[in-house]
Amino acid sequence: MKTSILISFLWLSVINIYAKDVTLKGRVIDINNNGIGGATIQCFHHDSIFISGSVSNNDGGFNIKVQENKNYMLAVTCIGYKENIAYLKHVGSDTKIENIVLEETSVKLDDVTVTAQQVVHTPDKLIIYPTKKQLQHSMGGYEVLYNLLLPQLDVDPFNKKVTTRNREVTLCINGRKVNESEVQNLNPDDILRINFYDIGTPAYPDADAVIDYILVQHEKGGSVTLNSEQHLNRATGDYNSTGQFFKKKSEFSYSISSLFDHQELNPGSNELIQFIYPDKTLTRKTTSLSTGKHNYAYKSYINYTYRGDKTLFYTSLRYNQSKAKTDNYQYQQYEDENSENIFRDYTITSNLNPAIELFYDRKLNHKQSLMFSLLSSYNHNEYSYQYSETYPHPEEKDDIESMTKEKYFLMKAQMTYVKAFNNKGTLSAMLEYEQNNTYKKQYSDKATTNKDYLLYSQFPLNVVYQQKTKNISLMLKWGSRYNIRKNKNEATIRNFSFHPDLTLNYQINDNQNIYLFGTYSETPQQITWLTKTEQEIDYLQVRRGNPHLKNIKYMEFALAYAFNWKWLTVRPYISHSLLYDALYETVFRENEVFVHSYYTGGTERNFIPILGLRFKLIPQILTMKMDISYAKRWFTTWQKVSLTTWEMSNIGLVFMYKDFMATANVQAPRKNWGLGDLTKVPWTYRFNVGYNYHNLHLQIGSQNPFSRLKMNRVFDTPEYRSESNIYIPKLEDHVFYLKASYRFNFGKQHEFFNVPAGNTNKSAILKAH
Numbered sequence: 001m002k003t004s005i006l007i008s009f010l011w012l013s014v015i016n017i018y019a020k021d022v023t024l025k026g027r028v029i030d031i032n033n034n035g036i037g038g039a040t041i042q043c044f045h046h047d048s049i050f051i052s053g054s055v056s057n058n059d060g061g062f063n064i065k066v067q068e069n070k071n072y073m074l075a076v077t078c079i080g081y082k083e084n085i086a087y088l089k090h091v092g093s094d095t096k097i098e099n100i101v102l103e104e105t106s107v108k109l110d111d112v113t114v115t116a117q118q119v120v121h122t123p124d125k126l127i128i129y130p131t132k133k134q135l136q137h138s139m140g141g142y143e144v145l146y147n148l149l150l151p152q153l154d155v156d157p158f159n160k161k162v163t164t165r166n167r168e169v170t171l172c173i174n175g176r177k178v179n180e181s182e183v184q185n186l187n188p189d190d191i192l193r194i195n196f197y198d199i200g201t202p203a204y205p206d207a208d209a210v211i212d213y214i215l216v217q218h219e220k221g222g223s224v225t226l227n228s229e230q231h232l233n234r235a236t237g238d239y240n241s242t243g244q245f246f247k248k249k250s251e252f253s254y255s256i257s258s259l260f261d262h263q264e265l266n267p268g269s270n271e272l273i274q275f276i277y278p279d280k281t282l283t284r285k286t287t288s289l290s291t292g293k294h295n296y297a298y299k300s301y302i303n304y305t306y307r308g309d310k311t312l313f314y315t316s317l318r319y320n321q322s323k324a325k326t327d328n329y330q331y332q333q334y335e336d337e338n339s340e341n342i343f344r345d346y347t348i349t350s351n352l353n354p355a356i357e358l359f360y361d362r363k364l365n366h367k368q369s370l371m372f373s374l375l376s377s378y379n380h381n382e383y384s385y386q387y388s389e390t391y392p393h394p395e396e397k398d399d400i401e402s403m404t405k406e407k408y409f410l411m412k413a414q415m416t417y418v419k420a421f422n423n424k425g426t427l428s429a430m431l432e433y434e435q436n437n438t439y440k441k442q443y444s445d446k447a448t449t450n451k452d453y454l455l456y457s458q459f460p461l462n463v464v465y466q467q468k469t470k471n472i473s474l475m476l477k478w479g480s481r482y483n484i485r486k487n488k489n490e491a492t493i494r495n496f497s498f499h500p501d502l503t504l505n506y507q508i509n510d511n512q513n514i515y516l517f518g519t520y521s522e523t524p525q526q527i528t529w530l531t532k533t534e535q536e537i538d539y540l541q542v543r544r545g546n547p548h549l550k551n552i553k554y555m556e557f558a559l560a561y562a563f564n565w566k567w568l569t570v571r572p573y574i575s576h577s578l579l580y581d582a583l584y585e586t587v588f589r590e591n592e593v594f595v596h597s598y599y600t601g602g603t604e605r606n607f608i609p610i611l612g613l614r615f616k617l618i619p620q621i622l623t624m625k626m627d628i629s630y631a632k633r634w635f636t637t638w639q640k641v642s643l644t645t646w647e648m649s650n651i652g653l654v655f656m657y658k659d660f661m662a663t664a665n666v667q668a669p670r671k672n673w674g675l676g677d678l679t680k681v682p683w684t685y686r687f688n689v690g691y692n693y694h695n696l697h698l699q700i701g702s703q704n705p706f707s708r709l710k711m712n713r714v715f716d717t718p719e720y721r722s723e724s725n726i727y728i729p730k731l732e733d734h735v736f737y738l739k740a741s742y743r744f745n746f747g748k749q750h751e752f753f754n755v756p757a758g759n760t761n762k763s764a765i766l767k768a769h
Helices: 002-017 132-136 141-148 180-184
Strands: 021-029 040-045 049-055 061-067 070-077 084-091 119-121 126-128 154-156 161-164 170-173 191-197 210-215 221-231 235-247 250-265 269-276 281-307 311-334 339-364 368-390 398-420 425-444 450-468 472-487 493-509 512-523 534-538 541-544 552-564 568-590 593-618 622-636 640-657 660-667 670-673 677-681 684-693 696-703 710-717 720-727 735-746
Touching (some): 021 040, 021 070, 021 084, 040 061, 061 070, 119 552, 132 141, 132 640, 141 180, 141 191, 368 534, 398 534, 568 720
Antiparallel strands (some): 021 061, 040 049, 119 126, 126 191, 191 210, 221 235, 269 281, 269 720, 339 368, 398 425, 450 472, 472 493, 493 512, 512 552, 534 541, 568 593, 622 640, 640 660, 660 684, 684 696, 696 735
């Protein structure tokens, strides 16, 4: 018996030695025929004996070596997708397997911690799988993005701002555009993965880049969230409550938010102005005195959402209200006249804003989809301005008082069509119509009542075609805009603008890619700058719009390269941009009054290379991001100005250990060119420490605790010169805050579709200051 067993074993060994290896080739795709990179392929014999394994490349392709003439089972898995099992019988030669399709899943593994291939690079996007710690130590969607410390992404969770290549990033949840409130209130535990379309996506033809949070689904139940942020050194806070409730295919959600800011500010600025006349120069020095500030805002919305197999419908009702009062006392001294006075700049701004939004999304046959949205809002704005001077002699007192009342109607309709082709190409088109009707009435004790009607309409059209291959994504964009503007006192103005883009992303391998970008755009001016409405600043100065402003013309070329190791990411980036008919502000003398107004015709040129670095100093515990930049800028308006900066512009640190976390961010000094003025900003800092226990998150932080923020601004024209040093008051600059968040979830799992309660507050008032 032993001899027979030994002979059989030797015979099988000989057969295995001379058995021929064959190759199994296949591709893992999603339901839209897009390759899925980073999928795990495991090959089994008799459903239990593991033979070999592989990981799909950027295009979803894979190769596995097996022995011929045997039966095999392939198990294909990927985080965020359902597992797919394929059975192969009597594999006798190299075999090309049909596409293996993975469907998105609603299952999230609570105990899974992603330690390898956290960021999967594909030609058209980055697929990011946040680790369990990164989600655990985040209070909302912005914190999740910041904790990732992606080199090409600039995230400011304090100001709720996300940019890439100095461009705004469109934020989505499960493919639907959302606003900052939804992102901030996002439950990090629901995030399966994050798709980052750094070159844009056909689903949103008007977006330069898109972040899409892919969330876990919930069958039924709901969630209630309480958030609070309170500044410890001043009476400033933000408190809100949101709730979501689901039953079958319907969802109801609400949000109530209250923001307030009440404080007395310390002296914070001094300004030196020279009014230049033909025969003399009048010099005025102004120093700020104690200032009172009282702001309050209330925001709310209630939404209903219905989702069918191929349709999505939601409606949102919103109501926002705000009121702000600023009482500013300043001390003025006229050097040439040897006189002194104290003046009061008292400003009241109030806003009332109800709005409604409808959205419909329909999936059609043959890989097509159609989206339609409608937004309508009404704004009632009031702007009250009081300026008074008290001279040493009361009979010389000079006062200015004005009020502007505005009714602002907005209607915006948008339709988007998307078609995917079998050759991996996608065509999309977005057509919009937006109309603004503004009725303004200005009262002044120094002039007659001024009534005006302003109609502003625009017709944007954006078309995108994207072609993907195994390693390349080429995207062509065309955007155009037709504008009509007319009011009571001026002729109708029509203009046309366009902006074509060309983007190429070449994926060299799993760790390297090259990015090329070129764009040209024409941008019309803001509505508030296009009218001749005049606002008095003081008895020597007024502010006035200009209806003859041209479109801003912009051209940019950029090149980027990225190399990724397990512990280090290196991303050099270089761009060169030209801007024509740039907008700038100037001041000229009209009789005895100095008029502040806007003009176009300036030029701007920028040359900016940036080196982005990301270090995993201690994997899963300590990560550092650093941007080193050199910038050369040239500006030409009524004068020529050049700026050169060489700086380590930004350093960010994220520390996570068990239930504790800490972040730090340091921003180097910088120079900013504004509407004809130059502003210098010194070092700025942000620090925070957090602790989480189940659904309770606590965070305490500070901004600029070591220095007083001082901004220097210089504005110089042939007839007017101003230089100011703005010392941001410690109550404004030295921020110490405490944040708390508690979430209560109930019911089974279902995917939540929050309706974007965007900021619909609009105004065309040209304010005096």
